[in-house]
Amino acid sequence: MSDSRCAASVGRPRAFDPEVALEKALEVFWRKGYDGTSLADLTEAMGINKPSLYSTFGNKDQLFLKAIEVYENRPCAFFGPALDEPTAHQVVKKMLYGAAANFADKSHPQGCVIIQGALSCSETASTVKEALIARRQEGEQRVRDRLARAQAEGDIPATTNVGALARYIGTVIQGMAIQANNGATSEELTEVADLALSAMPPIAQ
């Protein structure tokens, strides 16, 4: 019943911080992908040995899923906060600029682990692959819902196909992740974001 990530009061105390170890695991999965990451890679980066990893996080699959949960809740995450902007244009602008700044940030691996963590992969990775597809589609759904709200608020024209627009925005963000992997800078990605923004419908009167 108790959370496996919560240290017990009795018994030998845990010698590592699960939160820190999880961030280290995320860094490896982000850079190498699920298939490209071995348990040896993980234990070395996390500074723990395999039995500690398994008793604390389950197995490789579960560790990956917990790591991407950390990814989505990072303080520098840009996706969720962008949806809170007051207008559709501001939402999309903040989202694309956020992707441009974040994906090319050299303080962590380039791109986005949700997009590139298990794209083309082995059958072993199919569980996490499906999980990542679901997350991407959920993200797109949230954009679509936000655009529909903007449409109801008269923020974008009633004639706009919000499903197609949300998919387009998702496409650009996903492409920007590849670009970041190609070595594109934040400045270059911001230029891409500006061009992408020019496809937005005019502000409804």
Add this chain to the structure above:
Amino acid sequence: MSDSRCAASVGRPRAFDPEVALEKALEVFWRKGYDGTSLADLTEAMGINKPSLYSTFGNKDQLFLKAIEVYENRPCAFFGPALDEPTAHQVVKKMLYGAAANFADKSHPQGCVIIQGALSCSETASTVKEALIARRQEGEQRVRDRLARAQAEGDIPATTNVGALARYIGTVIQGMAIQANNGATSEELTEVADLALSAMPPIAQ
């Protein structure tokens, strides 16, 4: 000196067609990525055994590189032919529509092996990863060169930043590959292409 893929006149004749085997290998790499593909996957799909694979194609790396060469020269490849269109608008339109039709085509794996074959990967795959990055950048360069020509021909305004525009088009195409992996249909991708096209600069007078 002789091409390893060319059967010799003397000795036991080869029992398989290297071209067909290469297409089978491509199919596997395309679907599973470099890291996710094992030699067992390859030999099973290609219908040959490991010594035949190694004597004919070198090793896993070289087989992958030969497979993506096949990919780029397929009859249904859309990238190169699109560049031959007479105007910049037609070039970009044919390219984006081609990606929409091709990436979601169910007669082969979804997306693009150049984009997703070795994105986040192990150190073992770093050679092919770098090769794929180079191919993507080369593709973008070809688009940039074509747009610069169009600009010289008065096809798009002199004020247009062709570097940024080429990068934007590359970004959309790369994003469409992810979308196809998400399960997007050709129709949905065509809607994305139409929105992307609206970012094109007006035709210069």
Add this chain to the structure above:
DNA sequence: TCTATTTTGTACCGATTGGTATTATATTTA
């Protein structure tokens, strides 16, 4: 101090990884 409890480190598990040595087989040339 003794016991119960939990985590640690090491050593190990069978299966699979990419790659190869070796032998049998099928062909052309002499």
Add this chain to the structure above:
DNA sequence: TAAATATAATACCAATCGGTACAAAATAGA
């Protein structure tokens, strides 16, 4: 028919894969 040549199939290699059994070590409570 005999030799030369090249491919096929099998069996094998060390290394690594994800995962675990087990015993030593470190704590809390009695």
